[in-house]
Amino acid sequence: MTEALIVRGLDKTFTRPAVMDLDLTVHAGELYALLGPNGAGKTTTLRMVAGLTRPDKGAISIFGIDALADPAAAKAITAWAPDEAMVYDRLTPLEYLEFVAGLWNVEPKAAKARAEDLLGKLGLAAEARTRCEGFSRGMKQKVALAGALIHDPRLLILDEPLTGLDAAAARLVKDMLQERVDAGGTVILTTHILEVAERMADRIGIIAGGRLLAEGTLDALRGQAGEGRGSSSLEDVFLQLTANGAGGDAA
Amino acid sequence: MTLAAPGSIPWLLAHEMRLYWRNFRAGRAGKGARGLVSLVVVAAMLLAGGVLAALGLRDVQVPINPISISLAALASAVTFTLMLSQTLSASSEALYERGDLDLLFSSPIGPAKVLFVRSLGVAGGVITIFLILVTPLLLPSVIWGHPGWIGVFGVLGALALASTAVGLLLAMALFALIGPRRTRTVAQVMAALVGAAFFLVSQTRTILGAQQSNSLFAEITRQAQEGRLHPAPVMSLPLRAMLGEPLPLLALLAGSAALFALAALTLGRRFSDAAAATQGKTAARPARGETRRAFAAGPFLATLRKELLLIGRDAALLSQVLLRVLYLIPTALLLSRNAAQGTGAALAGGAGVVAFLAGQVAGSLAWITLSAEEAPDLLAVSPARIRTLRRAKIAAALVPVALFLVLPIAVLTWFAPAAGAWTALGATLAAWSSGLINIWHQRPGKRSEFKRRGGASWMATVAEMLVSALLAGATGIAVAGFWPWALIPLGLAGAALLSLRRSDAQIARNLRTR
Numbered sequence: 001m002t003e004a005l006i007v008r009g010l011d012k013t014f015t016r017p018a019v020m021d022l023d024l025t026v027h028a029g030e031l032y033a034l035l036g037p038n039g040a041g042k043t044t045t046l047r048m049v050a051g052l053t054r055p056d057k058g059a060i061s062i063f064g065i066d067a068l069a070d071p072a073a074a075k076a077i078t079a080w081a082p083d084e085a086m087v088y089d090r091l092t093p094l095e096y097l098e099f100v101a102g103l104w105n106v107e108p109k110a111a112k113a114r115a116e117d118l119l120g121k122l123g124l125a126a127e128a129r130t131r132c133e134g135f136s137r138g139m140k141q142k143v144a145l146a147g148a149l150i151h152d153p154r155l156l157i158l159d160e161p162l163t164g165l166d167a168a169a170a171r172l173v174k175d176m177l178q179e180r181v182d183a184g185g186t187v188i189l190t191t192h193i194l195e196v197a198e199r200m201a202d203r204i205g206i207i208a209g210g211r212l213l214a215e216g217t218l219d220a221l222r223g224q225a226g227e228g229r230g231s232s233s234l235e236d237v238f239l240q241l242t243a244n245g246a247g248g249d250a251a
Numbered sequence: 252m253t254l255a256a257p258g259s260i261p262w263l264l265a266h267e268m269r270l271y272w273r274n275f276r277a278g279r280a281g282k283g284a285r286g287l288v289s290l291v292v293v294a295a296m297l298l299a300g301g302v303l304a305a306l307g308l309r310d311v312q313v314p315i316n317p318i319s320i321s322l323a324a325l326a327s328a329v330t331f332t333l334m335l336s337q338t339l340s341a342s343s344e345a346l347y348e349r350g351d352l353d354l355l356f357s358s359p360i361g362p363a364k365v366l367f368v369r370s371l372g373v374a375g376g377v378i379t380i381f382l383i384l385v386t387p388l389l390l391p392s393v394i395w396g397h398p399g400w401i402g403v404f405g406v407l408g409a410l411a412l413a414s415t416a417v418g419l420l421l422a423m424a425l426f427a428l429i430g431p432r433r434t435r436t437v438a439q440v441m442a443a444l445v446g447a448a449f450f451l452v453s454q455t456r457t458i459l460g461a462q463q464s465n466s467l468f469a470e471i472t473r474q475a476q477e478g479r480l481h482p483a484p485v486m487s488l489p490l491r492a493m494l495g496e497p498l499p500l501l502a503l504l505a506g507s508a509a510l511f512a513l514a515a516l517t518l519g520r521r522f523s524d525a526a527a528a529t530q531g532k533t534a535a536r537p538a539r540g541e542t543r544r545a546f547a548a549g550p551f552l553a554t555l556r557k558e559l560l561l562i563g564r565d566a567a568l569l570s571q572v573l574l575r576v577l578y579l580i581p582t583a584l585l586l587s588r589n590a591a592q593g594t595g596a597a598l599a600g601g602a603g604v605v606a607f608l609a610g611q612v613a614g615s616l617a618w619i620t621l622s623a624e625e626a627p628d629l630l631a632v633s634p635a636r637i638r639t640l641r642r643a644k645i646a647a648a649l650v651p652v653a654l655f656l657v658l659p660i661a662v663l664t665w666f667a668p669a670a671g672a673w674t675a676l677g678a679t680l681a682a683w684s685s686g687l688i689n690i691w692h693q694r695p696g697k698r699s700e701f702k703r704r705g706g707a708s709w710m711a712t713v714a715e716m717l718v719s720a721l722l723a724g725a726t727g728i729a730v731a732g733f734w735p736w737a738l739i740p741l742g743l744a745g746a747a748l749l750s751l752r753r754s755d756a757q758i759a760r761n762l763r764t765r
Contacts, residue, residue: 050632076634086626090564091557098546102553103633108546115546131564147629 002028002063004155004186010048010058012210018044020210022058026203028154031177031187033197036207037242042190043082045207046157049188050080062155076104079153083160085144089133093124093143096132097150104151111150118146122172137164145173149180156180158189162196174200198234208242258360263368271372297387305391313494315487317480321471323490324482329449331410334377336446338411338418340570341373343425343438363519370415370515378411399495406492406500409507416507416514423518426525439570447577550635551643558620558647568619575612576655598667602674603727605659609652610681610719616648617689618711627695637755645686652682670730677726684718684748691753714751718744 007024011017019041026032036042047053049060051071060067067074087096094115101111119128122142132140141164148156161177162170177187178200191197197204198218205215214224218234225240255261313319355365385407393401421441425434474480491499547553562568621644624630630640656678664671692711721744728737
């Protein structure tokens with residue numbers, strides 16, 4: 001099986017240790033949910049994978065590319081969408097997508113067609129030429145998601161992608177992510193909505209105190225938590241594992 | 252806070268002052284000892300000027316005659332327009348900056364009270380700036396021999412109240428006339444025009460084609476000497492108030508306070524309605540012209556296009572640039588006329604001014620394009636090379652400078668080709684240098700926080716002025732025909748740039764530590 005992401009021995013300390021000796025493997029074509037309580041180190045981990053934060057120690061490989069040695073090559077096949085949408089208030093969604101496509105060097109004609117397609121799918125066709133400054137948080141999230149998808153990344157990293165979305169928009173985004181995974185794409189996401197992870201994720205990683213406490217399918221996690229197979233929800237498993245393993249010293 | 256009843260005007264005012272103070276402290280944070288030293292140096296220089304003025308003016312009694320009355324009235328009018336420029340801008344921004352307005356308007360506190368306190372905040376903000384400048388200059392004279400001159404502070408207070416009232420009225424009138432979408436842009440542009448109004452009026456003879464610029468001061472003096480100056484009695488009020496005469500001072504203060512109260516209290520309901528109407532209105536503005544054009548290819552062109560779009564849509568930035576362009580118009584006209592008539596010295600000075608302004612405008616724009624990046628993480632996660640992005644941002648800052656310089660330089664080159672070439676070279680060097688300084692000394696922040704250049708790096712601002720001034724000097728000397736001597740300021744500018752230079756690693760380290 002091809003590995004989309006291999007993280008080994010990742011360490012990061014700010015004023016306190018944020019991530020400690022973290023190992024993580026995400027297979028190509030799977031949806032991986034990284035869960036953890038607030039301050040567990042999820043975002044720091046994903047920022048290091050996206051090339052935004054340099055780890056103190058460790059190795060990151062994205063589809064076989066050493067992301068620390070050749071960040072540009074790794075970034076070319078990766079997309080990152082944080083919980084705070086990275087959009088420009090005074091640009092329209094179409095102008096924003098033009099800019100993002102330019103950053104990833106997408107061929108202009110193909111980029112424009114893809115931008116219009118994505119905005120249509122995300123229900124933003126009518127607002128494609130309206131500046132983002134008055135958009136709701138959910139609309140901005142959708143614009144940012146379109147930006148993350150404009151260059152058709154092999155690895156899509158999403159930090160709390162459903163924050164601020166209404167029920168219909170959340171459903172739309174979940175469907176798009178599922179379609180992407182079904183088509184062979186790889187998605188890593190963090191979420192506090194455990195039902196989403198339970199229903200969508202192929203595998204789940206639970207992180208607390210900067211360390212990976214458990215990893216696997218929901219059934220495997222139930223086993224690690226000492227719960228009976230199929231008898232408990234992810235919420236029970238999550239609470240059980242984080243209660244047992246949280247060190248509480250992560251940033 | 253607890254001394255006043257919750258919900259009362261003093262209570263709200265205390266809340267505003269606390270926020271203002273904390274914002275000021277947050278703005279000062281990070282400037283550290285260097286920032287404090289620069290403040291102390293500036294204050295000491297102003298105070299030294301004030302002491303010298305006090306010693307020189309100790310035995311001077313200001314006469315109340317047509318010249319002094321006219322000059323005091325003129326100074327008051329200039330101060331009023333400068334204050335109005337700020338209060339108009341602040342009043343329109345108050346409508347758009349949500350901040351705690353939603354919270355205040357959703358509370359049982361009446362909108363009139365909220366506007367009254369906000370308006371006091373605007374007036375307080377504008378008078379604080381003038382007091383900081385005027386106090387060290389004036390206080391020594393007040394202490395040594397002219398206690399009556401304390402009336403100047405009263406006149407400043409009256410002008411601040413009146414300019415706030417007019418600023419509010421203008422902002423609300425604009426809102427009613429052109430709606431929420433355009434008010435902010437038009438108000439910012441109007442503020443720039445009002446701020447430059449007296450400069451432009453004083454230069455009308457230059458603009459309209461007189462032989463040379465003639466200051467209003469010289470004109471007033473000449474008219475007085477010829478016995479043609481007869482100011483109306485009411486025009487003596489500012490001078491008498493400044494000299495400490497109680498009745499004129501009280502009259503000015505009472506009149507301004509009444510105007511302020513009238514505007515602030517009567518506009519309360521309209522203000523809250525207008526503020527509510529601004530919610531989301533700007534979003535409904537469709538961008539024109541991009542429907543059918545192709546996407547830009549590659550990171551350079553895409554970033555260039557994005558930065559130019561953002562510059563074009565930034566009302567506050569445009570007004571700052573417009574202000575500098577307005578200052579350039581009389582200089583450019585004078586330059587062209589002198590070039591046509593072969594007036595060497597004036598030509599050299601004008602060429603220097605063009606180069607200096609090119610550096611300053613490019614600096615302002617480069618500072619915005621480089622430092623005010625709203626989505627730095629987006630750039631960081633992209634595979635685009637940082638140097639490519641920087642080049643695109645600098646190019647975006649230089650395009651508008653080139654556009655507004657092309658005409659005056661073309662005219663100049665037509666009449667005096669060598670002078671035109673030197674001016675073009677000097678302006679290009681000054682603009683490029685400002686761009687480089689802004690690359691080396693970036694101070695990232697959100698675009699919305701970049702209304703004032705105060706957010707920029709202290710080092711970048713001072714260095715930019717210094718290098719622009721040196722290159723302006725070199726340009727002027729070269730245009731005057733002494734080009735070998737121009738190598739001296741040019742070399743000094745080069746040395747300054749070398750000392751300011753930072754490697755990519757140093758820039759990255761500096762950005763990481765912020």
